[in-house]
Structure formats: C-alpha cells, structure tokens
Amino acid sequence: MARRLDGRVAVITGGAGGIGAATGRLFCEEGARVVLVDRDAPAMAAVAAEIRAAVPGAALHDLVLDTAEEAAADRIVAEARNAFGPVEVLVNNAGIRAYEPLAEATAETWQRIIAVNLLSHAHLTRAALPDLRACGHGSIVNISSTHAVNPRPGMGQYDATKAAILSMTRSLAFEEAAHGVRVNAVCPGLTLTPFHVRRLGRDHADLAAERVDNCLLRRWADPREIAFPILWLASDEASYVTGATLMADGGQKVL
Numbered sequence: 219m220a221r222r223l224d225g226r227v228a229v230i231t232g233g234a235g236g237i238g239a240a241t242g243r244l245f246c247e248e249g250a251r252v253v254l255v256d257r258d259a260p261a262m263a264a265v266a267a268e269i270r271a272a273v274p275g276a277a278l279h280d281l282v283l284d285t286a287e288e289a290a291a292d293r294i295v296a297e298a299r300n301a302f303g304p305v306e307v308l309v310n311n312a313g314i315r316a317y318e319p320l321a322e323a324t325a326e327t328w329q330r331i332i333a334v335n336l337l338s339h340a341h342l343t344r345a346a347l348p349d350l351r352a353c354g355h356g357s358i359v360n361i362s363s364t365h366a367v368n369p370r371p372g373m374g375q376y377d378a379t380k381a382a383i384l385s386m387t388r389s390l391a392f393e394e395a396a397h398g399v400r401v402n403a404v405c406p407g408l409t410l411t412p413f414h415v416r417r418l419g420r421d422h423a424d425l426a427a428e429r430v431d432n433c434l435l436r437r438w439a440d441p442r443e444i445a446f447p448i449l450w451l452a453s454d455e456a457s458y459v460t461g462a463t464l465m466a467d468g469g470q471k472v473l
C-alpha cells in the first residue's frame with residue numbers, strides 16, 4: 219500500500235521535543251525522508267536513535283542547530299538538499315515558553331520568544347520556499363496553540379507569538395497559493411510531552427490517567443495524536459486545504 223508521504227523530503231524543527239519527535243517518527247513510518255532539527259544535542263541523538271529502532275530503514279537526518287539564528291535557515295535547507303533533495307514539506311514546530319505576566323515581561327524575554335516562536339519559522343520558510351514552490355506540491359504546517367485564540371493569564375508573550383503564527387499562516391497561504399504551496403496551522407491542546415512531565419515533576423503515567431477539565435475528551439493528548447493532523451495537512455490528502463487552522467484540542471471550544 220502506498221504510504222502517505224512516500225519519498226517526500228520533510229524538515230521538522232523542534233524534532234527532539236514531544237510533538238516534533240512523534241511527527242518525525244510518523245513521517246518516517248509514512249515513507250518521508252525526514253530532516254529533524256533541534257538545538258538540544260543529547261535529546262536529538264536519543265530521539266533519532268529511538269526512531270531508527272522503531273522504524274527499520276527510516277530515512278532520517280538529524281541536525282543540531284539553533285533555529286533562532288537567521289543563518290540556520292539556509293544551513294537547514296542546504297543540509298536537507300544534500301541528504302535527500304529539495305524540501306517538499308516544512309513543519310515549523312520549535313517553540314519555547316515564558317511564564318511571566320505581561321506586567322513583568324522584559325525586553326529580553328520578548329526578544330527571545332519572538333526570535334524562536336515566530337522569526338525562526340519566518341526565516342526557514344523563506345529559505346525553503348524556492349524548493350517548496352518548485353516541487354508543485356509544497357506544504358507548510360505551522361504549530362501554533364489553542365492559546366493563540368484562547369489566552370490565559372501568565373503566558374501573554376507565548377500566546378502572542380502563537381497568535382502571530384496564525385496570522386503569518388494566513389498571509390503566507392494567500393501569497394503562496396499562486397505558487398502551489400499550501401500553508402496551514404495546527405493548534406494543539408494540552409499535549410503530554412516530556413516538557414510538561416519535567417515541568418510538573420510528576421509521573422508520565424499519573425498525568426496520562428488524570429482528568430483534564432478544559433476539553434470534552436477530559437484528558438491530555440498523546441503527541442502522536444497531534445502528529446496525525448500534521449501528517450494529514452502535510453500530505454496530498456489535504457490538497458484542497460490552505461490557510462486553515464486545525465484545532466487538535468479534544469473539543470475545547472465547545473465548552
């Protein structure tokens with residue numbers, strides 16, 4: 219049976235984190251040739267080893283770079299071309315959080331979070347667009363958050379960057395439609411990634427079993443449940459979908 223990304227060259231940033239790693243693995247399972255990028259070298263090595271063990275014959279290239287540095291964008295595209303060929307799918311997923319009320323937000327945190335959560339995606343997109351346009355089926359999936367449209371106190375900087383990602387997604391979809399590149403966003407709800415397990419200092423199994431009150435499904439998402447919507451948007455199954463925001467949030471808006 220044909221796999222959904224057979225032979226496609228995909229770049230995924232934040233590939234050593236929960237959602238990025240799950241997406242990298244799923245893309246490999248679906249036949250993509252995957253470049254995973256992360257600034258965390260030990261985590262990147264561990265995730266690459268896990269994917270290679272889980273997906274025999276995986277076409278995977280792991281790359282340690284800080285995507286917030288503008289020069290990293292050209293380097294990532296060059297590495298992808300070198301390893302596998304021109305980029306056909308780009309998943310802008312790297313992200314950081316800042317836990318500061320806006321009244322206390324410093325210029326330094328603002329600059330860092332904008333550099334990682336927004337500008338790194340803008341620079342990498344610009345660098346990859348010639349390849350994405352040339353292939354005739356280019357797809358960009360930007361990872362935002364439910365908090366882009368549903369903010370809460372204490373993380374205003376993060377929420378603002380995630381709202382900006384949705385805006386950038388729509389502008390880019392507009393600009394790139396004529397060039398055959400689709401651009402969409404996924405807004406994950408609470409997703410049980412190693413980041414949250416560390417942050418909360420609790421057991422993964424405990425958290426997975428816990429009742430979550432902010433969504434209809436009453437539980438955390440597993441990272442693979444976010445990777446599937448990303449896969450769908452990246453694939454030709456979503457060939458008539460662009461400029462869209464897909465809420466993968468267990469039904470938050472209904473409550």
Ligand SMILES: NC(=O)c1ccc[n+]([C@@H]2O[C@H](COP(=O)([O-])OP(=O)(O)OC[C@H]3O[C@@H](n4cnc5c(N)ncnc54)[C@H](O)[C@@H]3O)[C@@H](O)[C@H]2O)c1
Nearest residue numbers: 232234235236237256257284285286313363408409411413
């Ligand atoms: N987990 C959730 O509940 C949740 C909910 C909504 C949105 N998101 C978004 O999904 C994305 C992935 O989240 P996650 O939970 O898997 O997070 P995570 O912290 O586990 O993974 C993020 C990864 O990005 C990497 N990264 C950060 N800055 C980088 C940089 N400058 N250069 C290269 N790599 C960098 C980190 O090292 C990390 O491996 C993020 O954009 C996050 O904002 C997550």
